[in-house]
Amino acid sequence: MKHIKSHIKSVIFLCFLIFVLKGNAQQLDVLINEALDNNPEIQKFELQYKRASEKVKEVNTIPNTEFGVGYFISEPETRTGAQRFKVSAKQMLPWFGTITSRENYVSSLADAKYEDIVIAKRKLVASVSQSYYNLYANKAKQEVLTENIKLLETYETLALTSVEVGKASAVDVLRLQMRQNELQQLKDVLHQQFLAEQTKFNNLLNRENDVTVYVVDSLIIPSEDFEINTENIALHPELLKYDKLYQSIEQSELLNQKESSPMIGFGLDYINVSERPNMDFSDNGKDIVMPMVSVSIPIFNKKYKSQTKQNDLQQQEITAQKQERLNALETLLDKANNERISARISYATQTKNLQQAKDAEDILIKSYETGTIDFNDVLDIQELQLKFQMNQIESVKTYYVQSTIINYLIQ
Template structure:
């Protein structure tokens, strides 16, 4: 906690969030619950112990039978329990892939929120710098007004200072909301905003290889992994449904509690007879089992179609993210090679001209505002590029930068 509040560090945020995020922990517990299902479905059903008290004793040569005790055990047909375990294992594997998908999503959300927060910090710093420049310019304009110059430029400058200060206040208020959003993803609560991250670098402009990303998407994406596990689970459920109509044997044993024989000395008098039971369940309603099999087959087809549909959507998303990244790189090149140098040069020239009374304060304000907007747009593009890379890495199952 103390380290998180001291310095902004993405790796530290990821480590903390992946251990404390409530949604990820919930997914993990669901996986553990599914694991506990396996021993339940692979165990024999509970045996049945029954007791019968005869209202009227059954008279026999060896004595009256007064009550009966019996113990029965159903034995599912060979392979049924194993197949149930296979289905349960596939279900647990699907849930484990869901855990990995949630893990990737949590990491993505933390990284996206971090880059947005970094942009907000840089935008705030740029705006604060412009406020300082305008205030220093105000001192110069006031001296000129006291020297007899027109008052209108000073009023226009004061309006611009007030407008920029208001923008700065809005950004500072937005900081609280974005910091709270990161805290929620990390699974922590704090009334203090997180520290500002260090300014982000543009980074390597080399674009990721599309074919490599596509291959990673199809093999490593945990969401697709979960859907493949669902298909496997549904296929195993079809196999299980084919075993359902097979009768299950039952074995049992019992004895009759017998009283003393009516005639003393009768051979076997008072002995308790034992009995062994063998039976089978009767699949009396075949329509029920056919419906069960059709249900399982439809679920398998639905799972396969869902996997195929999601795969198509993710491939489309990959293509869109690659296109977005290309457009951002073009914007960054425009800002860094053309717009930013020219805007800075324009401010320098206008400042020099203003000091020599060859430019008005309005022209100087316009040049400063233009530079502010371009610098903020440039930092926005840097953050957008980082977020686009995060989305691409998320599609391939990566969680770390």
Template sequence: MKSIKNDIEKSKFLRLLILKNHLFLFFSISFCIFLSSSTYSQDSLSYYLEQAASNNPGIKARFLEYSAALEKLPQASSLPDPEIQSGYFIPPMELLGGNQIAEIRLMQMFPWFGTLKAAKDEASKMALAKFENFRNAKNELYFNVRAAYYKVYRTQKEIEVAEKNLKILKTLEQLALIKFRSGGTSIAGGLGSSVSTSSSSLSSSSSGMNGDAMSGQGRTGTGITTSTQAIISMGSSDNMGGSLSSSMGNGSKGDMVNLLRIRIEIQSLENRIALLKDQLISDKVGFNLFLNRYPLSEVFTGDSLIEPPVISDILSLTDSIANHPMVKMYKAEALANAAKLTMATRMGYPMLGLGLNYMLIRPRSDNTSMMNGKDMIMPMVSVTLPIYRKKYKAMQQEAEYMREAATESAVEMMNNLQFNFHQTMQDYNDATRRVKLYKDQALLADKSVQLLINSFSASGSDFEEILRMQQQLLDFEFKLIEAVVDKNTSTARLIYLTGID
């Protein structure tokens, strides 16, 4: 009877510990997810965004492309290089004014009026298109970094919730073990007496089970832990010999089944935690690669997520789609091809050339002319004859096709952005509803678990219902974290689609 009394006192302490763990688990998750008291998460995300913008090779490549496009402006607006020609007469050419020994000719060609301006406009608009492409790459990188950051946060929170639930399951296992040893006797009779079992002895017992459970993951063969073997052996001795003490009563078989059930749940949760830890490594690698740093670098997410700021009237963001970098890029390309069409038209006109011809003349001894031996300077004008019209017509048609293609691409991009915007709005609203739903359901499930634990402590019944409800509570907590992450990811996508970042 003294042993039963001690078991009853232990069970009271364990029951209070379970209720305390449930309350702490629920309110800590609610506090971390829904309150904005800590800004470390937002600060760390802002820091990571800055690091990604500075170090990501894709962003660097897009910016270098833009810088290269800017260098085309002085090329397009420059005149053709002047031409200089010279010749030397091996036998001097006899002229009236003397003997010409050499000739130097300088010529500068000028395109038709407006050709250089059109070429410069084309180059500037193409540079603008490259800049918008760079902006889109940066915004897309920001979205990818945010999404990867939220994914790391989700996995870390799921591990945290799973480990806390694992502690609760191990405490339930202790409670079921006490029930099993007491042979189904009610352990609620001594609720008014003081608890004599110290928390230190309970902690050491629980920590021993933690180490045994974790070490059991790496074993080969049947993989049955020591505690499970002990439970099975106790049940076997009851079946084979029937010599268990009478204090265990008729409920010993059911109590043993409860122990086996909770051991199954513990092993399943331990396996899930191991899977989540492997997933966390993959998530961190993917996140760090966006920042172009060591793949296994630590990622700090903080204790809470702060939703990125979005305009309150979110439907008005649809007007910003026309200012999306990709739309502006295609519009800039259309303007560039329109300028190219103008340039191709001007290139079909003649080019004008201005120059000088300088002739070196040696005086002749038998020439008495006043011009004898004087060098000659001759201004020159030249004109090209663009008589091969097919190539100019083809250049104009090419520019027109490219302009129309860019215009249609801009329309297509706006349609795609409109569809993605409304699809993301649907996901955002769905995530908002799920956050409220799972928060309420987690609260109800937590209260249900507490009531079932009270019932089990009093009558020894509903243990299977406790496990089922505990599993449902864990599922609600996982879904709550997923919903919060989905809401933040949808917000980040809305920011990317509207180009307001």
């Protein structure tokens, strides 16, 4: 029941993400699908999987048939005549079940390779989402800077009026102008960073670098987080890959046991015999046909014993690697969850501080109406307000980026 509730909350959260992105010309889920279809890394892993699958046909064969032809330069004489030439054919056959074991082994390697595709797709979804949220945060910060520049222009107008009536100095005007220059510089730098991130985003989708990415206008943190089911992490493809690698070693050992068995060979020799001149008897010039059966026995089998030991050691290594990766994923999940909680706390604090900064701004405006205003206080409040707005945007971005990491780990 608890798992069902967790799943429902996850679905609600994903629906919420789609809802907040509506109205945007390029929704995130559409962009993700485009990336999955066009990303060259995904295509690379898919081709590797197809190549690994094709190897099943390669191993479904028996050893080459051996043919031999010999000509007697000095023809040996026999009772029935001189031997002229010899033709032979030989076919070795592996022990029963060896070919099937080879197919199972290669198929298990292909299954492990398939997990690379699943992992790459998950990572791509996370990368596209995180890049998208970086673009959103950058754009939102540029808009905040634009608003603050306009606000400083309003204050500059007030300062010029105050200078005319002798209630402010020209220095106040210059300070306001310098502050505007600083904010414009920050905005220009952000714009360049946006272009760099946009190039990264377009490369993830394998399209031209200068394609404009339109991000959502606003994002909000949902009122409630979806529940994290830590048990799902055990089913993560990064861990399932280790299970399939372990199984491939089991198949490798079965194949090793089969290959350590004897091989059976069947052959046929044909010797052409010429007739003896001036002689008349029933077998004169009769050709020789000789069927043969051979057995190849691996008497010196240290190779196979060593392979068995190597397989056992490799299975132990894979078990240790899986546990190491599980610990790393659990650490990453816990970190992402804590940082997401911290982002929610930070967002609430910045919202409260921002409201108080706006209240202080209103007080300053009312002070101007009474004939007194301290433009140093104006700059201080404006700087605080900008800081809170930037931190608020960063908190929203962090929340969604960490949610993306959580989804990568447990969905």
